[in-house]
Amino acid sequence: MGTTQLEAAPEPKYWHLKTVISEALDSEFAVGEILPNERELAARFGVARATLRQALDQLELEGRLQRRRGVGTTVAPPRVGVDVSTTQHAWPGAGEDTWQSVDCAADTAPPAVARLLDIQLGERVHIVRRLRVTDGRPVAAELLYVPASSVPGLVDADATDGPTRARAVLRALRQLDLDGQDRAVELGSARADDARELDRLPGSPVLVVTTRYLSGGGTAAVSVATYRADTCRLTFGDSGDLAMAS
Amino acid sequence: MGTTQLEAAPEPKYWHLKTVISEALDSEFAVGEILPNERELAARFGVARATLRQALDQLELEGRLQRRRGVGTTVAPPRVGVDVSTTQHAWPGAGEDTWQSVDCAADTAPPAVARLLDIQLGERVHIVRRLRVTDGRPVAAELLYVPASSVPGLVDADATDGPTRARAVLRALRQLDLDGQDRAVELGSARADDARELDRLPGSPVLVVTTRYLSGGGTAAVSVATYRADTCRLTFGDSGDLAMAS
DNA sequence: AAGTGGTCTAGACCACGCG
DNA sequence: GCGTGGTCTAGACCACTTG
Numbered sequence: 024m025g026t027t028q029l030e031a032a033p034e035p036k037y038w039h040l041k042t043v044i045s046e047a048l049d050s051e052f053a054v055g056e057i058l059p060n061e062r063e064l065a066a067r068f069g070v071a072r073a074t075l076r077q078a079l080d081q082l083e084l085e086g087r088l089q090r091r092r093g094v095g096t097t098v099a100p101p102r103v104g105v106d107v108s109t110t111q112h113a114w115p116g117a118g119e120d121t122w123q124s125v126d127c128a129a130d131t132a133p134p135a136v137a138r139l140l141d142i143q144l145g146e147r148v149h150i151v152r153r154l155r156v157t158d159g160r161p162v163a164a165e166l167l168y169v170p171a172s173s174v175p176g177l178v179d180a181d182a183t184d185g186p187t188r189a190r191a192v193l194r195a196l197r198q199l200d201l202d203g204q205d206r207a208v209e210l211g212s213a214r215a216d217d218a219r220e221l222d223r224l225p226g227s228p229v230l231v232v233t234t235r236y237l238s239g240g241g242t243a244a245v246s247v248a249t250y251r252a253d254t255c256r257l258t259f260g261d262s263g264d265l266a267m268a269s
Numbered sequence: 270m271g272t273t274q275l276e277a278a279p280e281p282k283y284w285h286l287k288t289v290i291s292e293a294l295d296s297e298f299a300v301g302e303i304l305p306n307e308r309e310l311a312a313r314f315g316v317a318r319a320t321l322r323q324a325l326d327q328l329e330l331e332g333r334l335q336r337r338r339g340v341g342t343t344v345a346p347p348r349v350g351v352d353v354s355t356t357q358h359a360w361p362g363a364g365e366d367t368w369q370s371v372d373c374a375a376d377t378a379p380p381a382v383a384r385l386l387d388i389q390l391g392e393r394v395h396i397v398r399r400l401r402v403t404d405g406r407p408v409a410a411e412l413l414y415v416p417a418s419s420v421p422g423l424v425d426a427d428a429t430d431g432p433t434r435a436r437a438v439l440r441a442l443r444q445l446d447l448d449g450q451d452r453a454v455e456l457g458s459a460r461a462d463d464a465r466e467l468d469r470l471p472g473s474p475v476l477v478v479t480t481r482y483l484s485g486g487g488t489a490a491v492s493v494a495t496y497r498a499d500t501c502r503l504t505f506g507d508s509g510d511l512a513m514a515s
Numbered sequence: 516a517a518g519t520g521g522t523c524t525a526g527a528c529c530a531c532g533c534g
Numbered sequence: 535g536c537g538t539g540g541t542c543t544a545g546a547c548c549a550c551t552t553g
């Protein structure tokens with residue numbers, strides 16, 4: 024019935040390119056090795072630089088490549104598994120060396136967070152900024168929203184912003200009973216400030232982990248953690264770590 | 270001390286564009302509404318179409334927009350929360366209406382999966398293909414790898430491939446004792462076949478959920494589930510659902 | 516057939532890291 | 535200063551959906 028063409032195959036060039044480069048990566052390059060520059064690669068494959076970049080974009084998204092302006096494109100190491108399971112950190116700041124408190128401010132929560140916290144829109148919250156570091160590399164930036172009503176022990180006049188205050192808020196939080204927590208993961212793009220902390224460009228893809236900490240029948244705090252999607256694999260293990268390299 | 274320029278602000282055009290459009294989306298458009306076409310928008314903002322597209326790309330990545338070739342760009346509904354918590358489905362196929370078995374084949378597992386299953390590279394496994402549907406829309410495509418040794422009751426000569434066999438494998442699996450499971454989430458790009466099932470273009474961003482089912486001191490099965498990143502928010506709730514709309 | 520988003524080109528200039 | 539990746543342009547054609 025009609026033409027017997029096998030496949031019709033109008034496969035996009037960048038898709039084919041991606042496959043070719045991906046295979047070359049497996050067989051001919053070592054982790055950390057630097058690739059020829061984009062103009063060189065484009066010429067070698069006989070395509071425009073934009074097309075070549077489309078292929079590299081995907082490979083970077085998949086965590087196979089790492090690109091740094093002014094430096095070059097290198098072969099990325101396998102993604103690191105970062106534990107995000109609830110059992111690991113009952114309260115933020117309980118036995119943690121992975122997170123380091125950076126700053127703390129008193130402000131109003133954005134509408135979306137206010138809804139999660141079930142508070143009025145103008146209500147003041149402590150906003151703790153933390154950074155998660157693994158192997159000396161930042162992997163996540165977090166904003167922890169704590170309504171003033173959750174930590175009444177904390178005097179607001181204790182106006183020293185900064186790390187000291189951040190730790191004080193966490194300390195107060197730890198004294199509450201944790202009833203449970205909700206968690207959600209979705210794809211996002213890095214805000215400018217997160218991008219800076221994570222050593223990425225604004226808009227780079229990130230995994231956003233939203234956690235709601237429940238205590239005393241209500242939501243005591245909400246954490247919005249932004250993980251680098253290129254380098255991280257989020258693990259929720261009951262048991263050991265599962266490695267998934269190619 | 271040098272120039273007192275405030276900000277220096279070489280903020281990329283597409284970034285600024287994205288912000289402007291995002292705000293317009295909040296205030297001037299309803300969910301499902303169709304936007305002006307790309308050429309029109311580009312002209313209106315006085316930029317090249319490629320630049321406009323860079324902004325739309327990001328908004329689509331964030332789940333704010335939905336683009337369909339030949340149709341147009343529409344305002345996306347808020348992401349749906351899909352439950353991926355371990356408590357929900359002890360074994361794949363236990364009390365499930367969310368997943369529908371599509372197919373089953375007997376083949377060898379790819380190296381990465383073989384490593385997770387802790388089996389030899391050439392060893393034969395059952396590969397069950399399933400589709401997760403929510404509100405009539407496909408949200409995830411799964412490949413479930415079950416080593417023949419995990420379900421010895423299943424006769425290989427029972428060679429009917431297809432849904433019937435898929436259900437037989439799941440039935441056999443349910444009779445094992447589940448000791449626990451590992452789970453990991455990472456960013457990926459859709460393979461051609463997954464993309465087709467999910468009604469997306471190849472390469473579109475997806476959230477890959479890898480689950481390892483443990484039984485009898487070993488790994489009885491491995492599931493690789495590919496979720497649409499644009500429309501899905503993966504939830505791991507201890508309790509209710511957490512909504513995070515703008 | 517017309518209109519949409521998707522792909523591709525061949526250029527240009529800019530921001531950044533490094534020597 | 536030089537080489538890198540990042541941004542941007544102004545076109546062209548293709549694949550797809552719909553009336």
